[in-house]
Amino acid sequence: VPYRTIWVPLCEVAATRNSLQLPANHKHQNGSPFPTLPIIQDPLAVAPAATTTVTSDKAVVIGDSFDIALHLQNTYLSVSPNAEKRLFPGMERGVVALHRAFNMFVDEIFRQYGAPLAGTYMPFDPRTAQSDKAAFEQRFPGNMKWDQFEIPQGSDPRKKMLFDFRTALDEKLAPCFQSPGVVGPDGVARKPNGDGPFMDGRESPMYADFIVGGWLQFLRGCLPEWPELRDSWSDGRWGKLFNALEVWASIDGRDGVIPARP
């Protein structure tokens, strides 16, 4: 399916949602609205799902990653003869609901640790950096100034948060990426899904893998300790996942809009 990407600086996120009449899709812990991207505008889709908005030119507009994935699955992938290519394999069997919970589960971990550890190191476009930082300050409740968000590198609070982050990934997420052992009636243990880089040791990704992959991309671009996370945390599992997802990581329209990937 042909598509085109429009990159939006942080300072334009709220205005972009407003211009498409999309209310904020997330909430801060104190309940205040938290507008985020991405948004998809799909002029090819003929009718909206429950979570979509239809603009005056009849394009379907969806403003949440999870709903976008569901829309793409339902509109373009459910007819694929290759079940392995589906974002929600076996979606008739509760897999969407399990993904919905997984999305919240993963978001909680990375928002608690990844966002505060990495957010202040976002490589802003110099042309909008000042406005982006002001928007960043406004995005969070509490009237904090840009410099106050940083958890300084090498400081004890940062060391503790990095340790807790590493532990959470180890205890909560890493077990989901190991292949479950199965013992057959003959008493022989097997790994039916192989030992691949994706969830349950699969060799091909499902949407859940992309949920984690999206957060890893954010950390790759922002977290000073990214090389350590990638290579050493959870026995290198996150680097393995990141590398396996790299074939899907090229996106059009980056050049000249956001800083180049290092």
Add this chain to the structure above:
Amino acid sequence: VPYRTIWVPLCEVAATRNSLQLPANHKHQNGSPFPTLPIIQDPLAVAPAATTTVTSDKAVVIGDSFDIALHLQNTYLSVSPNAEKRLFPGMERGVVALHRAFNMFVDEIFRQYGAPLAGTYMPFDPRTAQSDKAAFEQRFPGNMKWDQFEIPQGSDPRKKMLFDFRTALDEKLAPCFQSPGVVGPDGVARKPNGDGPFMDGRESPMYADFIVGGWLQFLRGCLPEWPELRDSWSDGRWGKLFNALEVWASIDGRDGVIPARP
């Protein structure tokens, strides 16, 4: 598969695990061990999975609900010709990993709210009640006494916690039980999974439904506000789920061991 249930009073949980050489399977927030039941002893299984222990009489011993479900699936259900009867439908496709995360996700919600709101109202067997309460005190770090655990009915802290519990179930769990809408190429919205009581609106349960159902059983037996939760929270969804799971709720060996169900 024939089975027999041995009920264990709270004061014997730790000793029961020890006698089967099973280390504590959970940890408190401060990292200290938290031994729990159930345990399964399976003399029919021929070989252990990675997470099992083999006792001297060669029975397989597993001491965690999730691992027990996986063992039952692998040993007795994976050969079922009826895929709908499987605890982990489509388990070759990442569904086990998604269940693993869902188990943690659900546990976090109910441990945060359900356990403190309901735990002190457990209907102990009068013969062991005193020892059970002493064991309860020992189970939690901080040297708290039995009476200090209660969050008094009608108090403001309880009202706030009930509100937060209700909100968490509404925002995090209820969306997983709604059937995802799907719009076909003809522009007509369908609910491919119907509007059943189980996850994604399914008509038959998978293990994820039983995870929530187990917590609902605990609340049914202990939470003073259970009738309200069952009938009113999330538009009655939890009562609908609870009722649909009742056909699986009868367990042998209760009579005379624990207080009768009201």
